[in-house]
Amino acid sequence: MSQPTIPRTSDQQTSLSAANGHPPDTIPDVITDRDRYSRQILFPGIGATGQQLLASAHVAIIGVGATGAATASLLARAGVGTLTLIDRDFVEPSNLQRQILFDEADARESLPKAEAARRKIALFNSGITVHAHTADLVPANIHELLAPAHLILDATDNFETRYLLNDYCVQQSKPWIYAAAIGAYAITMNILPKPIDSSKAVILSDGGDAAESKNPNTSSLRGEQSDVPTTYDPTACLACIFPQPPTGPVETCDTAGILSTAVNLAASIQATEALKLLTNQPHLMRRTLLSFDLWSNDRSEINTTKPNPTCTVCGQRTFAYLAGEGRPHITLCGRNSVQIHEHHRPVDFAAMRDRLLPHTDIQDLRSNDLLLRFKRGPHTFTLFPDGRALIQGTTDIALARSLYARFIGS
Numbered sequence: 001m002s003q004p005t006i007p008r009t010s011d012q013q014t015s016l017s018a019a020n021g022h023p024p025d026t027i028p029d030v031i032t033d034r035d036r037y038s039r040q041i042l043f044p045g046i047g048a049t050g051q052q053l054l055a056s057a058h059v060a061i062i063g064v065g066a067t068g069a070a071t072a073s074l075l076a077r078a079g080v081g082t083l084t085l086i087d088r089d090f091v092e093p094s095n096l097q098r099q100i101l102f103d104e105a106d107a108r109e110s111l112p113k114a115e116a117a118r119r120k121i122a123l124f125n126s127g128i129t130v131h132a133h134t135a136d137l138v139p140a141n142i143h144e145l146l147a148p149a150h151l152i153l154d155a156t157d158n159f160e161t162r163y164l165l166n167d168y169c170v171q172q173s174k175p176w177i178y179a180a181a182i183g184a185y186a187i188t189m190n191i192l193p194k195p196i197d198s199s200k201a202v203i204l205s206d207g208g209d210a211a212e213s214k215n216p217n218t219s220s221l222r223g224e225q226s227d228v229p230t231t232y233d234p235t236a237c238l239a240c241i242f243p244q245p246p247t248g249p250v251e252t253c254d255t256a257g258i259l260s261t262a263v264n265l266a267a268s269i270q271a272t273e274a275l276k277l278l279t280n281q282p283h284l285m286r287r288t289l290l291s292f293d294l295w296s297n298d299r300s301e302i303n304t305t306k307p308n309p310t311c312t313v314c315g316q317r318t319f320a321y322l323a324g325e326g327r328p329h330i331t332l333c334g335r336n337s338v339q340i341h342e343h344h345r346p347v348d349f350a351a352m353r354d355r356l357l358p359h360t361d362i363q364d365l366r367s368n369d370l371l372l373r374f375k376r377g378p379h380t381f382t383l384f385p386d387g388r389a390l391i392q393g394t395t396d397i398a399l400a401r402s403l404y405a406r407f408i409g410s
Helices: 010-019 038-042 047-055 066-078 104-109 113-124 142-146 159-172 260-278 349-356 397-407
Strands: 058-062 082-087 129-134 151-154 176-182 185-191 201-204 210-213 288-293 299-303 329-332 337-341 362-367 372-376 379-383 389-392
Touching: 038 047, 047 260, 058 066, 066 082, 066 113, 066 176, 066 260, 082 113, 082 142, 113 129, 142 159, 151 159, 151 260, 159 176, 176 260, 185 260, 337 397, 349 362, 349 372, 379 397, 389 397
Parallel strands: 058 082, 058 151, 082 129, 151 176
Antiparallel strands: 176 185, 185 288, 201 210, 288 299, 329 337, 337 389, 362 372, 372 379, 379 389
16 A cells, blocks of 8 residues: 655755755855745744844844853844954863854864854854954943943853943943853843933934933833834843842852853843844843753742832942942052952852862862962962952953952852
8 A cells, every 4th residue: 555645845855855866956155134034034923024123233242151152143043133242251172061152173272252253153144243352341341342232141250240231231221131050050131221311211213213202111222223113111120139249259160060051041041032122022021030940940030020219220320330349459460460359258268179179270279277279270379368369370450350250250
């Protein structure tokens, strides 16, 4: 008895042709947007109009490590027209387990992460614009680097920069999305700030012309000219939920480890929330601080629907981190060394030793009641009980800050 014929899709037919020795259709030199984004356009939440909105959007990603690389890849493949990538670090072999835009050649050459990511993105989507900045985001450069963007995505490794981002975005009424991953744990939160002028929210109409919103409770996408007209009800900011950053040593990927699956969960949620905003659907965005532990399957959500009227940042509009008050004092100390004057982070040396011992690249780890010291590559790290640190082997302040954030937290 003959078997019924099963119809094949064009993709299946192409694969069969190649398997039978027949070459598939030749891919043209120029890939059209219609071909590239055809499956995404079929999704009702995006469609042709949403795809055009994405093409006109500009997103800045702060930190291009594990989460930032994954988010950048997702948004570049989705067709976000302009990406700004900012990172102060370079590619190392330990990054390759989870940082999906980098390869062994990047690690051998110690390429700056932002530039390595830009090069990789160009290989799979040459139709978008990517600006790479090898820089430490600080109060002195934050306005210049982030002003053109409509949306800011946090993929940093330290709380100091997150509170700086929160200050800047609240001050400028610019939406941003917090995301982080450590161990098997992922966490993310959408922050939609109040308008700069609570009586007149300025939005961008089609073509980039300024228009006034009559709703004092809505805010808008702000940045360079765009076809993305969006208003939204403001949410709590980061300082509403966490008025102060954590004190003491903070677990990092370099001390607690990390699963790439947790990274990709955080990045996938962050990128999806970004797509909702950029396609003019902020009403679909989640209004909670969401955390999920993939190993234990524990999940929690904290309501972030409304700003806290007593919040120092979005309520009282006091921007200490933007003014530089939240940054530890850093000085060049003698020849080839940097001192970080952090006096608000008491350190438990015994616990710190336990966190550092599993690291095969850390040598000469020793401590007493007065200090803890270890070597890693060309750098010697001396840590004092009050959180102050001396990093020998460099005069690069950004590198010293990066090392401090990785092993102590910031």
